[in-house]
Amino acid sequence: MLAIKAARLFDGRSDHWVRDGVVVVAGGKIQAVGAGAAVPAGAQVLDLGDVTLLPGLIDCHTHLSFESSDDFTRDTVTRLRRDVAEAAIRATANARHTLMAGFTTVRDVGSADFIDVGLRNAIRDGVIPGPRMLVAVHMLGARGGHADGAGFAFKRLGEEPGIERGIASGPDQFRDAVRFAVKYGADVIKVGATGGVLSLSDEVDTPQVTQAEIDAIVDEAHRLHKRAAAHAHGVTGAKAAIRAGIDSIEHGSFLDEEGLRMMKEHGTYLVPTLLAGEYASGRVVPRHYPPEIAAKADAAVAQRSAMFRNALRIGVKVAFGTDSAVSPHGLNAKEFALLVAHGMTPAAALRTAMGPAADLLGLPGQIGTLEAGKQADVVAVPGDPLADVKVMERVSFVMKGGQIWKVAGVEK
Numbered sequence: 001m002l003a004i005k006a007a008r009l010f011d012g013r014s015d016h017w018v019r020d021g022v023v024v025v026a027g028g029k030i031q032a033v034g035a036g037a038a039v040p041a042g043a044q045v046l047d048l049g050d051v052t053l054l055p056g057l058i059d060c061h062t063h064l065s066f067e068s069s070d071d072f073t074r075d076t077v078t079r080l081r082r083d084v085a086e087a088a089i090r091a092t093a094n095a096r097h098t099l100m101a102g103f104t105t106v107r108d109v110g111s112a113d114f115i116d117v118g119l120r121n122a123i124r125d126g127v128i129p130g131p132r133m134l135v136a137v138h139m140l141g142a143r144g145g146h147a148d149g150a151g152f153a154f155k156r157l158g159e160e161p162g163i164e165r166g167i168a169s170g171p172d173q174f175r176d177a178v179r180f181a182v183k184y185g186a187d188v189i190k191v192g193a194t195g196g197v198l199s200l201s202d203e204v205d206t207p208q209v210t211q212a213e214i215d216a217i218v219d220e221a222h223r224l225h226k227r228a229a230a231h232a233h234g235v236t237g238a239k240a241a242i243r244a245g246i247d248s249i250e251h252g253s254f255l256d257e258e259g260l261r262m263m264k265e266h267g268t269y270l271v272p273t274l275l276a277g278e279y280a281s282g283r284v285v286p287r288h289y290p291p292e293i294a295a296k297a298d299a300a301v302a303q304r305s306a307m308f309r310n311a312l313r314i315g316v317k318v319a320f321g322t323d324s325a326v327s328p329h330g331l332n333a334k335e336f337a338l339l340v341a342h343g344m345t346p347a348a349a350l351r352t353a354m355g356p357a358a359d360l361l362g363l364p365g366q367i368g369t370l371e372a373g374k375q376a377d378v379v380a381v382p383g384d385p386l387a388d389v390k391v392m393e394r395v396s397f398v399m400k401g402g403q404i405w406k407v408a409g410v411e412k
């Protein structure tokens, strides 16, 4: 039994932290939590001093199997040359960076070659360090669309993608594509409902599945007790997904008042991925894209800030997501400052990676807040994150399921 003590504790359930926080951990679970909670006799005490204890963070939109640099064309060539084994080994490093940044759970919404399934299982079995993962296997989508590596002539290589890569047509085929993904390990279903930014030949805002197709995808996912997430920039595709009962809209760049009101009404989560916009638009470091991609990145990022402010005004539920892979893995916490810059209070911004994210993942009883009975996922940051949310970028302590991975900034 271990009692973790710190100057401040933010349990993710209120707008405030409390002084002299204590979290008592035993058997990988939280036994007790609170201000000056009693330290049981015989418990080991770990006093972290002048830090703030928080629940382990949750990122609802990562791609641990992928990476990108500032050069799209070079990345494309690299990806085509890299064999599955090399990509999988690199993914293990991405998982480690993510965990050490305080993200103890991620929803990984698109991989290739089942790398995400292998990664999830290896982490679960204690073979490698990394966050608890819910995986999508691959993004489902239409031929020629964002999920289909739009713009590349796969047929010349004799491998026009089909259901085994998530590419389908018509409600029945899409049902089969959902079943295929679940058969091979998907915890969550991801669909490309509209065009995307980082694909060559599609327009970013066009719908890429029909209402009947997305109805079938969401129905089949829910029938198999899986949540469904829609990549959607454009408003028509997003509305079809919301109507179908999708659990979250990812990105949502061009969503209008009506679309956001539909989300509010349906209880659909928005995963805004503001950090991806910062990187894709070249605001963080200059990016070298083919002109058709640069134009899409500019168009999406030009709309997303107003969209997000409207979403906050309307009261749409927000869950934290970064689209890490577009940004480097392990910088996930940079999203917090962006959420605050767009009008969220620091407490509300922090909570997007806590209770609401756990709710979106279907794990509200297990993770997301510091509460007795939940997984002992505990992180700490120096200083006061409610006064300066950027301290979230300097996580100094990481515990996942009762196992310590970082203490005083030193990784295990």
Ligand SMILES: [Zn+2]
Pocket (backbone or CB within 6 Å): 061, 062, 063, 109, 110, 323
């Ligand atoms: Zn993504």
